[in-house]
Amino acid sequence: MGCSSCSTGKDGQPRGCKNNGTCGTDGCNKLTVFDWLSNMSLPNGQKPFDCVEVRFKNSRKEFFKNADNLPLAIGDVVATQAKSGHDVGIVTLTGELVKVQMKKKKVAPDDNEIPKVYRKASQRDIDIWQKCRDKEPEIQKRSREIAISLKLQMKLSDVEFQGDGSKATFYYTAEDRVDFRQLIKDMAKAFGIRIEMRQIGYRQEAQRLGGIGSCGRELCCSTWLTDFRSVSTASARYQQLALNPQKLAGQCGKLKCCLNYELDMYLEALKNFPPQDSKIMTKKGLAFCQKADIFKETLWFSYKDDPATWHALGKDHVLEILEINKKNEKIESLEEYAQDNVSEEKMVFENVVGQDSLTRFDRPRKKKRNNKKRRKNKPNASSNAQ
Template sequence: MGCQSCGNSNGVPRGCKSNGTCSSGGCSKLPVFNWLADIELPNGQSTYDILEIRFKNSRKSFFRNANNLSLQVGDAVVVEAEQGTDVGVVSVVGELARIQVRKKAPNLKSHEAHKIIRKANTTDIEKWVASREKEDETMFEARKIASALALKMKISDVEYQGDGSKATFYYTADERVDFRQLIRDLAEQFSLKIEMKQIGARQEAARLGGIGSCGRELCCSTWLTDFRSVSTASARYQQLSLNQQKLAGQCGKLKCCLNFELDTYVEALKAFPRNDIKLQTKKGRAFHVKTDVFRGLMWYLYDANSEGASNGFVPLKIERVHEIIALNKAGEQPNDLKDFIVLEPVKEPDYTNVVGQDSLNRFEHVFKRKKKKKPSKNKNNAARANANNPNNKSKPPIETKGENTNPPAKKKPFKRKPAQGNQKSPQVSNDKSRHNNPKPRQAEGEGKAKVVNNNNPNAKSAKPKPRPRPKSKQAVGEGNTKAAADKPNPNQGTKPANTKPKPRPNNRNKRKPKPNEKES
């Protein structure tokens, strides 16, 4: 929503459609909410004829409605200027404009104010918009000319008049600048009247606008018009660290908001004792470290060479500090500052932490997965696999002693029959049970490697595998190289033993015949 499109010929805003009481702040900088718009005037009293007109950024001025035009907030009007005419937007009308005049321009007389000529038509608005589009390019060109003249100044903004006959250059400088040659060069470059205005760093931030460290739009560009001086004493009263990067705003100066709550802090600090007073105790002398204005606490710390140096920071209420100071003035010294600490009861929450959602470490062991242990490889199984591999003939198989090559026979579980009547189950002696279930015999010649079960009649007798014969020394050593060479390769075809490759004809020394020469 723009201010150029808010008003129409009927005097009713088209953009926000709030009947002249735009409170969104999107129409202009330094917006004003007309809280007197719905209040009717007494009988016989005419409407106040002074209106507040807003121009580019935060520049505002008062003009007189001499022609009794029906104007509402947001209407574009053509007003008188020192030379020519200018185009602005109505920001305040009615009785609220009377209050603004009393506040900002108390010595203004109605007949001395410039007049509002008419409502802006299409031609006026088109010329105004065309002039506004030239401002950025003009500012960059002016900066180049100023740097070529080696002037220590910063041109921050340019504002064209509504009819395009005049341009105002706003600049900041730490020292006095002689810009007479700059004005000549600018007038020759742009062919219009030049006006130079020096502004401060705060006014520059108010004109350009921006977002502060609090996340909101700058106060100086939205509602603040009275720029008061801000000192570091404001930060000391509010117990803030004197960090220039945190205390400075976008303008490079101390933030204006440091003065907003200064009066409240000054009033609250009247109940606190002075910070330079040291407390005398039997364990040593304690000095002030910091203050909490909201809780009414003061922290003290013992000297490094005293007995109470191990106590650390001791928080005391204001009343307790006054008591200790009164005792010291009377010539008495308390034993320790810890005797004056007031323990505040900790309020427990009304609800119960059933699920454990308030625990800080509730997510520490949730996402940890248990590592699966890899099965350990049996070295004997690997050795047995290498021994049974027919391709691996270089190493003899490893003999395993004390292991069964055949799987042991499964034993059937013994089930006792339930006793019938008064009959007792027969008890079998240990010798008889051994006789009925003899241990399996071991095969001869195999030691403990193989087991033969005599109780199973269907089991076949396992024959021991013959050991592979070791290779002869000639096959392993160097003497068998000839036999290995004579051994035919199955992947290659059979070739005669005494065949030799045919020699290729040597045509390198043969001269090529010319095209007209015949070969001999």
């Protein structure tokens, strides 16, 4: 998540533009979108789309109308319309792709309620904006202390100032409904600004804060994932995963969103697969399915009287046996169809590329002469000479 100019140096500090997330290329921001139409010109007679996408703190993005036809490009800092006063953000997308994003977010381009872009931010606007951003950690800490003193069952996860510094939005998570009227009064008195409380879910909290997942990469919700679909334990059951909450839960405390990524492939494979509660009737007794592997197309069965001994059967063989059982006929035994004695062919590495040996540049070792043998041969040679 770092562009070539914002990547960190040896001392851990950002080099290049040194904006660390607010660079002009927008390559190191959350949920960034690549403008693949930027080098294409519009057809003759067509006007450029008059809406732009603006990013604010973390992953919050909104659409604004460029009513004054300002020459805006990705990375420009602009002053935008707000409910009261103005806000400051960074342009993340312009042109026809904004229309695609608005359609995806179900926002009508001809809606008159779309806010406007006032102007490109002046140096005074940027100074006020940066000053407010610097105060956010201290205000967040103080607001948490006030919430704890009021014994409110809530967690203040993030604070976002408006660009002109007149209002601050506090994002919080809570299990139940919270009466924070006294909290707003105390914070407005302590900070001297207008307060807005906004409740978010645990997934949205992880999206705003970011982090590293168990896979070693940045969280999907904070990099590219925009819609949060419901994840159930059935997704883990279909993929034959152990229902361990510590492994299946993400940093938000909910089930990982990546459990849905391969679910469609598993459901497609399970359509032509025998059910895992299948029972096979044999002359040796009733057999139950203990395990199934859809990739190897193998099921393991064991007799009711001997559950510790498993027999591996192919998917096609199981379907064939089930058809025989439907006719009220029994097979001899599982051993006839078992794949236990089938030897799998092991893949042996072949040098098909023609690669040379890794030690081809090493100097050959010289053979060491045996000094003991030479010493033994010397007296024999002298005695022969006498």
